[in-house]
Amino acid sequence: xxxxxxxxxxxxxxxxxAEAVVRALRxxxxxxxxxxxxxxxxxxxxxxxxxxxxxxxxxAPNPLRICFTANTTDALHLAIKGALRPGDHAxxxxxxxxxxxxPLKALAEMGVELSVAEAGQTGFVHPENVxxxxxxxxxxxVMQHASNVTGTIQAIQEIGAIxxxxxxxxxxxxxxxxxxxPIDVVSMSIDxxxxxxxxxxxxxxxxxxxxxxxxxxxxxxxxGGTGSESLNAEQPxxxxxxxxxxxLNVPGIAGLDASVTYLLAxxxxxxxxxxxxxxxxLLRGLARIPGVTLYGPAVDTPRAAVVxxxxxxxxxxxxxxxxxxxxxxxxxxxxxxxxxxxxxxxTAAIGTVRLSPGPFTSPEEIETALAVVEAIARExxxxxxx
Amino acid sequence: xxxQLVVFASLNQAALVKRGLTREGIEVEMQxxxxxxxxxxxxxxxxxxxxxxxxVAARCEELSIRPGGVFAETEAERNSQxxxxxxxxxxx
Ligand SMILES: Cc1ncc(COP(=O)(O)O)c(C=O)c1O
Numbered sequence: 333x334x335x336x337x338x339x340x341x342x343x344x345x346x347x348x349x350a351e352a353v354v355r356a357l358r359x360x361x362x363x364x365x366x367x368x369x370x371x372x373x374x375x376x377x378x379x380x381x382x383x384x385x386x387x388x389x390x391x392a393p394n395p396l397r398i399c400f401t402a403n404t405t406d407a408l409h410l411a412i413k414g415a416l417r418p419g420d421h422a423x424x425x426x427x428x429x430x431x432x433x434x435p436l437k438a439l440a441e442m443g444v445e446l447s448v449a450e451a452g453q454t455g456f457v458h459p460e461n462v463x464x465x466x467x468x469x470x471x472x473x474v475m476q477h478a479s480n481v482t483g484t485i486q487a488i489q490e491i492g493a494i495x496x497x498x499x500x501x502x503x504x505x506x507x508x509x510x511x512x513x514p515i516d517v518v519s520m521s522i523d524x525x526x527x528x529x530x531x532x533x534x535x536x537x538x539x540x541x542x543x544x545x546x547x548x549x550x551x552x553x554x555x556g557g558t559g560s561e562s563l564n565a566e567q568p569x570x571x572x573x574x575x576x577x578x579x580l581n582v583p584g585i586a587g588l589d590a591s592v593t594y595l596l597a598x599x600x601x602x603x604x605x606x607x608x609x610x611x612x613x614l615l616r617g618l619a620r621i622p623g624v625t626l627y628g629p630a631v632d633t634p635r636a637a638v639v640x641x642x643x644x645x646x647x648x649x650x651x652x653x654x655x656x657x658x659x660x661x662x663x664x665x666x667x668x669x670x671x672x673x674x675x676x677x678x679t680a681a682i683g684t685v686r687l688s689p690g691p692f693t694s695p696e697e698i699e700t701a702l703a704v705v706e707a708i709a710r711e712x713x714x715x716x717x718x
Numbered sequence: 719x720x721x722q723l724v725v726f727a728s729l730n731q732a733a734l735v736k737r738g739l740t741r742e743g744i745e746v747e748m749q750x751x752x753x754x755x756x757x758x759x760x761x762x763x764x765x766x767x768x769x770x771x772x773x774v775a776a777r778c779e780e781l782s783i784r785p786g787g788v789f790a791e792t793e794a795e796r797n798s799q800x801x802x803x804x805x806x807x808x809x810x
């Protein structure tokens with residue numbers, strides 16, 4: 333298989349990740365925070381180590397402000413529904429994933445005012461488009477760091493400064509950037525960072541997290557057992573317990589700890605360099621193939637390792653099937669859970685085929701993928717299914 | 719040797735404080751807070767040497783944590799099955 337679907341979930345995982353998950357299941361590892369036998373304390377130590385590693389990766393000053401969640405969607409949900417009340421105003425970009433767009437639309441039904449910052453043809457949102465939407469009651473600005481459709485990287489640092497100066501909260505959806513692009517929650521003025529463990533952080537599915545900046549107050553969307561202040565009917569006020577009710581995904585976090593340890597040793601900049609090389613190779617190669625339409629930023633503009641395209645005469649779904657049939661290429665066709673972004677790009681009716689290389693993809697695999705697309709493109713059209 | 723028990727509201731806090739201290743070469747033992755000292759229900763504690771309490775306090779400050787209290791292990795109970803502690807001041 334040539335796995336080019338790292339934007340959905342990364343594969344392969346670094347050496348040691350699967351082993352860490354298996355170890356967590358095979359050896360006694362208890363429920364962290366619930367009791368004090370050795371197995372539970374070992375689990376708590378491992379979870380604490382993972383929090384520290386994530387804090388280091390995102391330059392978060394306090395590891396206790398990293399809360400584990402099931403995925404990015406879960407983290408975005410806690411942040412969006414925790415930050416907004418009826419009468420508040422929220423801004424998001426016209427490129428958002430449904431994990432941002434749907435909760436915001438649901439809140440708009442309940443009296444939250446919502447504005448959408450326009451994006452250009454490449455998916456880029458000019459920071460001025462955010463600034464001009466700010467209102468006195470703007471409480472939250474949500475922005476994806478990088479697009480899961482076009483790889484477009486937003487001007488997070490500039491937008492963060494604008495939002496901070498206005499006194500609103502800045503929530504960044506790092507689904508396509510955590511582990512692949514540098515993130516510094518302090519210099520980027522990020523109050524809330526939602527991230528997956530299973531994409532660029534190279535950990536298992538079912539992992540993710542939310543960084544909550546010091547002093548940020550969120551209403552609760554979930555209360556429950558935390559193993560702390562158990563005589564108190566109210567949810568603890570301190571983090572991460574405030575947001576982490578119920579048993580954590582300890583085997584998943586064990587795998588995530590192994591993958592983040594790998595990333596810290598390899599360095600995000602090394603991953604970035606590798607993925608940029610592959611992305612440019614892919615973009616240049618596709619641009620040379622007759623009938624290919626590429627979406628998103630120009631070849632020489634920095635983008636995340638996400639490439640969307642269409643081939644004349646082919647439905648995106650049929651083309652993705654053909655890529656898999658001919659060379660075992662795993663891609664993702666369709667709307668990518670991002671109807672808003674596809675409407676912005678003018679591709680809502682047709683979708684796109686998305687290829688997303690990862691830290692372990694090789695240039696040879698990209699060459700093979702390009703050769704297959706080219707072979708399909710050069711075949712007489714009546715051989716094409718549909 | 720004189721021992722102190724620093725009590726935390728949660729195991730998350732105790733575990734992170736312990737990691738930092740271990741890196742500094744300070745030995746602490748993570749344990750459940752005796753029920754008699756767990757004023758808010760379940761809680762966890764670090765048992766450390768008397769002279770290390772200021773380092774524990776410094777690490778707490780780094781993580782913006784206020785421990786629930788610091789208790790000194792009483793002489794009489796040290797070797798008995800039941801551990802008992804007196805309330806002492808948190809050295810800042
Ligand atoms: C930009 C973006 N945001 C959010 C998500 C949701 O991520 P998760 O599947 O971890 O909930 C995705 C997933 O593809 C994404 O690409």
